[in-house]
Amino acid sequence: MYISEWENGRRPISDRYAAILRNLLGVTDMELRGASKKAALPMADGYDDLLSRIDSASSVSASMVKAFNDQTELLRSMDRERGAAGLVDQMAGHLSALEDALNFAVLPSARRPVALALAGASTLAAWQAMDSGAVERAWRHYELAKRAARDAEAPLYLAHAMGEQAYVLADAGRAALGVDLIRDAQRTLGHAGSPRLRAWLHAAEAELCAHAGMEDDCKHALEAAMAVIPPGPEDRDPDMLSIFLNGAHLARWRGNVLGLLGDEEAVTSLYGALDVMDPTFVRARAGLHADLAQAHVARAEFDEAHTHLRQARLLASRTGSVRQRRRVDLLSERL
Incomplete structure (x- = not known):
């Protein structure tokens, strides 16, 4: 009621x-609520209020x-x-x-x-x-x-925002346009970015190419990502703190992309990534189980797919991830 x-x-x-x-x-x-509460009218003179705000902003310290x-x-x-x-x-x-x-x-x-x-x-x-x-x-x-x-x-921040924005287009069914945007992000970055950020952009391009049905472009982008990812377990980019990517993460990403292509090698990559994944990345773990379900579906291994879908659904519900739940529902329809 x-x-x-x-x-x-x-x-x-x-x-x-x-x-x-x-x-x-x-x-x-x-x-x-559908509408914001009306702001109270300023009591001070307009210029006084403006200058007060300017003075306050200019005093923002390190x-x-x-x-x-x-x-x-x-x-x-x-x-x-x-x-x-x-x-x-x-x-x-x-x-x-x-x-x-x-x-x-x-x-x-x-x-x-x-x-x-x-x-x-x-x-x-x-x-x-x-x-x-x-x-x-x-x-x-x-x-x-x-x-x-x-x-x-800051071209690094601009390229990263463009790269992530491309996923909105892909989720909306415009993966090819998303590929164009992420390639524009790479051009925007040029040689200014860190190797980890360049690897991230190449891997994202590969995923979007897979969604767009561009298999050859997808595999070339994966190779480019693998070629520039820094060695070692460190995953945080000191110049772009929102980037978490190392060889293990990239192996999981590669498995996801290969799964989208229906490549049988995907399962091996994904299980390897599952073994070393940081347990605090709960939503990412939901995505990894969905990746495994997708890879098993491509191999007609439906019992294994069901097992990973249950895990993915549980973790997606735990984090309230609408995006991951939607993905789980779409995969469930294929079983």
Whole structure:
């Protein structure tokens, strides 16, 4: 009864139910209620208020920027282990604070570090929105990340945001357009990026080529990724903290891509990746079990596929991943 009254506007959503629904649906309070609360009119003179904001932005210190980045890192860790649905409001408030600091920063010396922080936070927020099924919000966050990266004159951040944004297109059924975008990201990066970021872009290109049915291009991109990935167990890119990629991760990614192509070698790569995967990457583990299910389906090994789909569904539900649940449902229809 409440749901019908909420939908028809006959009853407002109370704060108690709003907190439950935001967590369940992975939406912001503004999206849930359908309208933002009206802001109070400023009491101060307009110029006084503007100058106050400019002065405040100009005094953003290195320690404050570090605090912004530390908050992004905390949200990234929470997302990795618990999923994105319960972080929507925290992420929205974090982005709002960063945007406010950037909007009123005047000189490049003040703008650049804040813009970099905003670019990193926006790509995280976009990926979380994708995972929650809020694709339009994801697209807007990627556009914000790209603007911030351009403001910061940071091609690494711009290329990364473009590369992730290509997945929105692929999920929407426009994989070929996603391939074009990620190749444009590679051109944008040029020789400026780290080997780990270049490997990430090549691997993402390979995955999108597989979705687009471009098998030869896919295999060439995989070879390019394998050729530039740095050796050793280290997976964090010091220049792009949102990139986690080493040889083991790339083996899992390669297995996923080969599975999309129906290549029998996929299963071996994926089981190897499962053995060494960091257990704190809960949503990624759900994706890996889905990859294995897909690879077993391609080999008509349906009992094994069912086993991995059950694991994938359990982990996707644990993190509230709409994107992974959708993938599990599509694979289940093939069994």
